[in-house]
Amino acid sequence: MTGITIAAAGLNHWFGREETRKQALFDVSLALPRGSFTVLMGPSGSGKTTVLTLLGCLRSVQAGSVRLLGQELHGAPEAHLVALRRRLGFIFQMHNLHESLTAAQNVMMGLQVHPGIDQATARAAAARVLGLVGLSDRVDYLPAKLSGGQKQRVAVARALVGNPALVLADEPTAALDKDSAAGVVDLLRRMGRARGTTTLLVTHDSRILDRADRILTLEDGRIVKVEDRS
Amino acid sequence: MSWLLQRLFGRLPVGWLQLTHNRTRFFAALAGVAFANVLVFVQLGIMNSMSAATVRPYAFFTADILISAPDANTLTDGANVARQWLWQALADPEVAEGMGLYVANVPWDRGMTDISLTTFGVDPFQPQFLAPALAPTAGFLQLRDGAVLDRLARGFKRTEAAAISPATPLSFETENRTLTAWSTFAGGGGFGADGYMLVSDQTFLRLFPARRAGAPDHILLRLVPGAEAAAVVTRLRAQLSDPGLRIRTFAEAKAEDLRYQQTRRPTGVIFGFGVLIGVLVGLVIVYQVLSSDVADHLREYATFKAMGYRPGFFLGVVFEEALVLGCLGFLPGLIFGGGILALMGKVTTLPLRMTPGMAASVFLGTVAFSALSGAIATRRLAAADPADLF
Numbered sequence A: 001m002t003g004i005t006i007a008a009a010g011l012n013h014w015f016g017r018e019e020t021r022k023q024a025l026f027d028v029s030l031a032l033p034r035g036s037f038t039v040l041m042g043p044s045g046s047g048k049t050t051v052l053t054l055l056g057c058l059r060s061v062q063a064g065s066v067r068l069l070g071q072e073l074h075g076a077p078e079a080h081l082v083a084l085r086r087r088l089g090f091i092f093q094m095h096n097l098h099e100s101l102t103a104a105q106n107v108m109m110g111l112q113v114h115p116g117i118d119q120a121t122a123r124a125a126a127a128r129v130l131g132l133v134g135l136s137d138r139v140d141y142l143p144a145k146l147s148g149g150q151k152q153r154v155a156v157a158r159a160l161v162g163n164p165a166l167v168l169a170d171e172p173t174a175a176l177d178k179d180s181a182a183g184v185v186d187l188l189r190r191m192g193r194a195r196g197t198t199t200l201l202v203t204h205d206s207r208i209l210d211r212a213d214r215i216l217t218l219e220d221g222r223i224v225k226v227e228d229r230s
Numbered sequence B: 001m002s003w004l005l006q007r008l009f010g011r012l013p014v015g016w017l018q019l020t021h022n023r024t025r026f027f028a029a030l031a032g033v034a035f036a037n038v039l040v041f042v043q044l045g046i047m048n049s050m051s052a053a054t055v056r057p058y059a060f061f062t063a064d065i066l067i068s069a070p071d072a073n074t075l076t077d078g079a080n081v082a083r084q085w086l087w088q089a090l091a092d093p094e095v096a097e098g099m100g101l102y103v104a105n106v107p108w109d110r111g112m113t114d115i116s117l118t119t120f121g122v123d124p125f126q127p128q129f130l131a132p133a134l135a136p137t138a139g140f141l142q143l144r145d146g147a148v149l150d151r152l153a154r155g156f157k158r159t160e161a162a163a164i165s166p167a168t169p170l171s172f173e174t175e176n177r178t179l180t181a182w183s184t185f186a187g188g189g190g191f192g193a194d195g196y197m198l199v200s201d202q203t204f205l206r207l208f209p210a211r212r213a214g215a216p217d218h219i220l221l222r223l224v225p226g227a228e229a230a231a232v233v234t235r236l237r238a239q240l241s242d243p244g245l246r247i248r249t250f251a252e253a254k255a256e257d258l259r260y261q262q263t264r265r266p267t268g269v270i271f272g273f274g275v276l277i278g279v280l281v282g283l284v285i286v287y288q289v290l291s292s293d294v295a296d297h298l299r300e301y302a303t304f305k306a307m308g309y310r311p312g313f314f315l316g317v318v319f320e321e322a323l324v325l326g327c328l329g330f331l332p333g334l335i336f337g338g339g340i341l342a343l344m345g346k347v348t349t350l351p352l353r354m355t356p357g358m359a360a361s362v363f364l365g366t367v368a369f370s371a372l373s374g375a376i377a378t379r380r381l382a383a384a385d386p387a388d389l390f
């Protein structure tokens, strides 16, 4: 499994209980090689987000298996899930920055989840990553003073600052204009390549497709198409 | 502050940054905490001054044991006790001497108003029963209708009081008799009367013809050197045949007066309630601030949860906020509370003061109750589910 960052096999998922119980995922299997850049597509309601939250240790696995960094998530205790989350980077549709913290402080939060990191080191690392995403002149700005694209780039920096093994991004460009969107995706692609980070990106944006190594298409909770580009 | 919290928690002071982000709200919260502090300070101050005023007359006397009637409430609110118990107590080998103490309030016509003086009738030939500061005035009490006045009595002009001396005594009418004050002492207004006066037992009985020498309000006993007051009390309780008689050491009597004032008198109970309400107001204010702050940041907290932060981190943030509110709200509370107490003390001549003990206990209480509010507020954290973020 050395080359595989995360693998799901026979994943089924249900929401609700009793009569309102509804199956959202059917026998989903996938494997993401280390350093790959995968795009997950599919119509709204097809189960993309559900897949992402299961892979990201944010929901408990009900049926099937997910192996993340060599550890089985199905049946894993909450403490293990929390520890694994620290090795992931999340990017959400909305930037979800803390409005009371500056860009650098928001990025520091991505690093300080690891114990034993002192403030000065964390701050230097945050400033460096903000420089990599092109925000070296916005380090001490509060989110309210940043544009949408800049905020999402801060969110990218926050996800990447801890050198995660896997980055999970759910429609990170949905709230951005075309240019900012392309900028953010290119950034993710470039940084992923440079650091050997595995990336799984959910998107509707067709222009992003040609940047992917592999494209998975989800429909009604099933993977209906796998396209390899590399 | 930010630097301090950073050192204290070893991470970004997220709570501080969050609280201070909205300045208006932050200052409103601080004002709320300060207000609760002021409330507690004023009530505590009044309660303390009531306690100080209650036990103040004990400072006028030097004695080891107090014998009182079963229905005597406090030192200033006595009831007749037969003097024969004094003779019987003196039979104990360790009881050296005894004195009957007579108490009554007399009105003193001060022109516009009457003021009320708690008047003690003492034996002027036993000055050892008076406090060292008062003992030298016993000579004046030996004079017919001689008195020693409380120069701190409410409604008694300070200049007028200062003018009293053996060379220039002050004669005044009360209870249809003319008394002459030869000297003054430092007493002070209380809740039961405006001040104090000392006279001899003979003068007291002339002022109150209905009272009899054989029935003082209390009996004071002094023991031989080295005697154990508690042991003598036990012995006297067995020897004096009236089981209802209250025989207590002087210190016990003082403590019981205090307890009576705090728990049995309406004023004591009311101010005790005031403290409780101040504490509750503070608790509610801090809880309100912290829980709405948690509710406002559920999205950010959910994000932090998704990033792998543990429940302890969120508790830490809320406690950090509680600490900030408790500490920063305390300072203005202390300043305003102290100011209000000083002002009230001036107007009422009650010993209303901000004491270090009060400040320390209110500070610790504020921080503790803020932390408690914070702990309650964190229950809302469970609502921050990272799976709902997408």
Ligand SMILES: Nc1ncnc2c1ncn2[C@@H]1O[C@H](COP(=O)(O)OP(=O)(O)O)[C@@H](O)[C@H]1O
Residues within 6 Å of the ligand: A015, A016, A024, A042, A043, A044, A045, A046, A047, A048, A049, A050, A051
């Ligand atoms: N928390 C939830 N409770 C109940 N049903 C849910 C919940 N989340 C998603 N679903 C359902 O699961 C299906 C897949 O949703 P989702 O994974 O969000 O799709 P996508 O991200 O592709 O739009 C949808 O039918 C949705 O209604």
Ligand SMILES: [Mg+2]
Residues within 6 Å of the ligand: A048, A049, B390
């Ligand atoms: Mg979705």
